[in-house]
Amino acid sequence: MRVGTARAAAVRWVAAHARSVPGYRGAYFSGSTVGRADDAELAASSDVDVVVVTEDEDPPVKPGKLRYGGALLEISYVPWAELRDAETVLSSYHLAGSFRVDTVIDDPTGGLRALYADLSPRFAEREWVRRRCLDARRRVEGRLAAFDGTAPFHEQVPAWMFPTGVTTHVLLVAALRNPTVRLRYPAAREVLTAYGRPRLYRELLELLGCADVSAEVVRHHVGEMTRTFDATVPVARTPFFFSSDLTERARPIAVDGSRELIDRGEHREAVFWIVATLARCHTVLAVDDPALHTARLPAFEAAVADLTGITGTADILERREEVIRFLPGLWAVAEDILAANPDIT
Template sequence: MATQVLREAQPDTDAPKDTGGLDRSEGKTTGEVIALARKFVEDNYLGVDGFRGAHLVGSINHTEHSRPFPTYRDVDIAIVLDRVDYQEIEEVFHEGYVLECILSGAKRYASAEEILALPGMACNLEIDSVLVDPEGHLTQIQRRVSADFAKRLWVRKRVDAGLESARGALVAVQQAGSPIEAVHALGELIMHCSEILTVAHLNPPTHRRSLADLRPLMETEEELQLYEELLAAFGSSQITEPEARRFLDQCLEAFDRALEVKRRPVPFEWKLDPCIRDYLEKGTLEMIEEGNHRESLFWITLFFVISTAAIQQDGTAADKQAFGTRMVEFLDALGVGSEAAIAQRIQDCGGLIGRIQDYSDRFIATSPKLRD
């Protein structure tokens, strides 16, 4: 199982003194943040036994270097180490930014072919994202991934991997012991369905903005229908903007209370940290103010579920009653508040996965974006 640690990075004595945490009025450009990430890796990992290199992960790879990088967003860095079996996560607050250090086992980078087949990894090495590469191995893999990224063979493998994950998540929904467990698994299912459609179009899948970034890719009548079915399968298709804002407020209250009462581990507990609060609030408002209020429910749900789990475990009786009632209302709004509703959603999602597979098969075979 992955481990998660939050720590404060050691100050860089040669750098200007940081003066404002996550709410600094003057943020860095994306290029400056990339330089910050590179220096952090060099200072903390270069020369460490078993360190094989590091590269950027996520949307920062596809952001113009001159654009400001908001301080509420985290910076994802894959750090390749021999000592790690699969993956561990460390959240580090450094010079006003949260660095999510994804400590990845070196075996995962054995070849370009292994990377090319994985939807969550190929997109991160399709462009030059390498930060530090003491042996040149990551650079060699990155060049090969970039050269073959758009080939139908590899797009097919990445889509198939996404379909397998979506089906696994559907089984988790079926086996859930409660509505809150069901909605958590449902979120995983929707994320993988969005990932399938995104990688078919050669775009990088994301987490927070998975649905918001998918929408512009859906242009044909069939694609738009699939997109609406995806929102309906999650339960957010009929959520209004005022409702989304209200649920965000309730989620923030649950998050703050969870920080106060949490004593024991809960799933995804590394998300429960004060330095993540801005990312939750401002990252959600960013989507709502773009008109993506329905899509923002994916991010809200993740934190609402994690926070409520911590409260139900360690909160007072009054906390459990108050926040439990809110979660029931939230689940009802998503249409998964009863066993009957969940059973119907499972049936709907099974059909949706089949339609996404049919669509992706035809798209991969005929799209001029892809090549043989």
């Protein structure tokens, strides 16, 4: 499917399902399709992110992934209060990128287009880019500081891994690149190669623990992840913010997308989402099917050990300190990218 075709399906979904909801203020595109040409090919392992803006300061749980008009859409909500101030959005690395170009789908109040008109000319100004890099760095620091070593192991792993992965976002933001979620490591490698710092990429992988993992090992564990994923989907009932990532509709991303990375030689880059998916499955299973959670737990623990080198809380705490020590050097590289990036004004 072409990106433009998928976007058109998203526009129809907004007209049919979002406009009539009380408090609706508009919708816009976000994520990996922002800035891509309409005639670009959209991989089966990619979706189109649509953000619905609402007056409700406490929006309902996001619908998540759904099929509409043949396209895989990822629907989420954002309160208008988070977008009201342009400088707040400019400083937010996960919000600002959507308004670098015109991504507005629908804007009955005019607020989104006014935000775009205000933000877009300033998006690449050095002051705001640096603030967004700092926003990403603070997310690493804040989430690692909040790590709870008393939580179950399947909750500890993502609590360490996701902020560790945000180290890539510091670099992507400095390069004015989309801070993607699932493909953050391949994107960071491209940035570091383009700016003459490829050696730092190995350090990022070492923090994750997968710098020397073999394709054979990763392929084995993606098979185990697939079995856990397929066992989780039919029993999942309790809503989590990531629930739409654990559905049959999301299988092309969680399972097929990981296999695609391995097949093209990016097995180390596949580790992040394999482990994240496994951890999320066990978060669901621990609540909705404890017996299945227990039965599949050895496969999860083996995957975490083989792919990241983590075998328990002590390892995570040690790795957390390694990430914290790494941050000053990471920031220096981000500053170098800021200085060298010709698109920053």
